[in-house]
Amino acid sequence: xxxxxxxxxxxxxxxxxxxxxxxxxxxxxxxxxxxxxxxxxxxxxxxxxxxxxxxxxxxxxxxxxxxxxxxxxxxxxxxxxxxxxxxxxxxxxxxxxxxxxxxxxxxxxxxxxxxxxxxxxxxxxxxxxxxxxxxxxxxxxxxxxxxxxxxxxxxxxxxxxxxxxxxxxxxxxxxxxxxxxxxxxxxxxxxxxxxxxxxxxxxxxxxxxxxxxxxxxxxxxxxxxxxx
Amino acid sequence: xxxxxxxxxxxxxxxxxxxxxxxxxxxxxxxxxxxxxxxxxxxxxxxxxxxxxxxxxxxxxxxxxxxxxxxxxxxxxxxxxxxxxxxxxxxxxxxxxxxxxxxxxxxxxxxxxxxxxxxxxxxxxxxxxxxxxxxxxxxxxxxxxxxxxxxxxxxxxxxxxxxxxxxxxxxxxxxxxxxxxxxxxxxxxxxxxxxxxxxxxxxxxxxxxxxxxxxxxxxxxxxxxxxxxxxxxxxxxxxxxxxxxxxxxxxx
Numbered sequence: 001x002x003x004x005x006x007x008x009x010x011x012x013x014x015x016x017x018x019x020x021x022x023x024x025x026x027x028x029x030x031x032x033x034x035x036x037x038x039x040x041x042x043x044x045x046x047x048x049x050x051x052x053x054x055x056x057x058x059x060x061x062x063x064x065x066x067x068x069x070x071x072x073x074x075x076x077x078x079x080x081x082x083x084x085x086x087x088x089x090x091x092x093x094x095x096x097x098x099x100x101x102x103x104x105x106x107x108x109x110x111x112x113x114x115x116x117x118x119x120x121x122x123x124x125x126x127x128x129x130x131x132x133x134x135x136x137x138x139x140x141x142x143x144x145x146x147x148x149x150x151x152x153x154x155x156x157x158x159x160x161x162x163x164x165x166x167x168x169x170x171x172x173x174x175x176x177x178x179x180x181x182x183x184x185x186x187x188x189x190x191x192x193x194x195x196x197x198x199x200x201x202x203x204x205x206x207x208x209x210x211x212x213x214x215x216x217x218x219x220x221x222x223x224x225x226x227x228x
Numbered sequence: 229x230x231x232x233x234x235x236x237x238x239x240x241x242x243x244x245x246x247x248x249x250x251x252x253x254x255x256x257x258x259x260x261x262x263x264x265x266x267x268x269x270x271x272x273x274x275x276x277x278x279x280x281x282x283x284x285x286x287x288x289x290x291x292x293x294x295x296x297x298x299x300x301x302x303x304x305x306x307x308x309x310x311x312x313x314x315x316x317x318x319x320x321x322x323x324x325x326x327x328x329x330x331x332x333x334x335x336x337x338x339x340x341x342x343x344x345x346x347x348x349x350x351x352x353x354x355x356x357x358x359x360x361x362x363x364x365x366x367x368x369x370x371x372x373x374x375x376x377x378x379x380x381x382x383x384x385x386x387x388x389x390x391x392x393x394x395x396x397x398x399x400x401x402x403x404x405x406x407x408x409x410x411x412x413x414x415x416x417x418x419x420x421x422x423x424x425x426x427x428x429x430x431x432x433x434x435x436x437x438x439x440x441x442x443x444x445x446x447x448x449x450x451x452x453x454x455x456x457x458x459x460x461x462x463x464x465x466x467x468x469x470x471x472x473x474x475x476x477x478x479x480x
Contacts, residue, residue, distance in 0.1 A: 170376055171373040
């Protein structure tokens with residue numbers, strides 16, 4: 001069997017996933033719409049005073065983005081399991097972890113990137129001060145790939161089950177507690193004019209670790225879940 | 229096969245041998261748990277003097293602290309047997325890991341409930357976002373995730389392996405959560421109410437606590453033995469040794 005070079009195989013997986021996502025553009029809009037709706041509800045629930053909204057803006061946007069990503073996470077491997085292409089990926093001669101890494105990248109590009117793009121709008125709806133905006137973007141840019149990577153491991157674990165929506169949220173909660181704490185910590189520090197680089201550095205360190213380990217864990221989890 | 233591992237340990241890994249062994253161990257552990265538990269309760273509730281600050285309210289620690297220890301200890305047992313189950317694919321290790329999870333979750337829940345009962349008297353609130361309380365809550369969610377994943381699969385062994393993997397992810401996560409929560413709490417509010425300072429307890433309070441700790445360990449072994457026995461029977465339903473037991477039961 002002739003083996004495709006690694007670079008071409010990665011590009012092919014990435015292109016395939018992005019094309020599939022583009023064919024169903026409506027699905028890309030769903031998390032964005034969800035985040036917009038949730039953000040709109042906050043002022044109604046808490047009252048429209050600017051001071052209060054300003055205080056909660058950072059945390060509210062972070063949690064909203066996290067929940068919107070959780071909504072999309074469930075579908076990461078679903079269609080590939082249904083049509084059997086995930087089994088083909090497992091059988092392929094290329095390292096599974098790398099191929100899954102490409103799939104996670106494609107998923108991040110199609111779900112998290114639109115959310116990051118509209119995050120400034122969501123934040124300004126809640127009156128987040130402009131000075132804290134760059135820190136929020138930085139925190140989101142580091143936190144969302146973490147969530148995609150961690151979520152992918154858990155989605156792979158539930159690949160062999162039918163009902164996984166609520167279970168996924170239950171399993172992801174303990175894992176995303178540190179991510180939320182550090183991202184929101186950086187934002188709160190920036191809003192109070194304190195140095196915010198330490199929590200951002202922690203997030204970056206965690207992301208570096210997850211980038212290396214999560215695809216490997218994801219591959220191991222998928223092998224367990226598909227091994228009937 | 230490594231020669232340094234004694235033969236009886238290999239034998240214990242086989243379901244029928246473990247079934248018989250657990251059956252012998254079970255009543256002794258239950259008896260020990262009841263006796264030690266009653267002694268510890270008498271020592272804690274009657275013999276130990278009331279605290280000079282908290283009065284009699286502190287006596288809940290004789291349940292609270294041993295449960296908190298057990299919550300962490302059982303997670304450790306679960307993670308070790310999950311590792312054994314994933315690496316060596318020993319069926320018994322899978323069963324032990326999965327049957328430990330509900331017991332650990334129960335102890336964690338007891339810790340949270342007794343803690344908030346104490347908190348409402350001492351702090352005036354059922355719940356506060358203290359670092360320790362939050363870590364304990366996250367631990368409960370970790371347990372629930374493992375139990376939920378185990379039951380989500382139709383094939384039990386596959387579910388056990390997936391949940392064992394999740395337990396291993398969790399054991400990496402526990403220290404990360406612990407440190408990040410500590411950092412988070414100290415950032416927001418400087419003063420933390422510490423349940424366990426470097427306090428010097430008198431001997432009359434220490435010994436019921438340690439006795440209760442041994443009692444909860446014995447109860448865990450008893451409960452684990454019972455659950456594993458039932459699970460092994462279900463898992464090995466078609467095997468000869470189970471048939472013999474079933475025939476013995478029906479002949480009676």
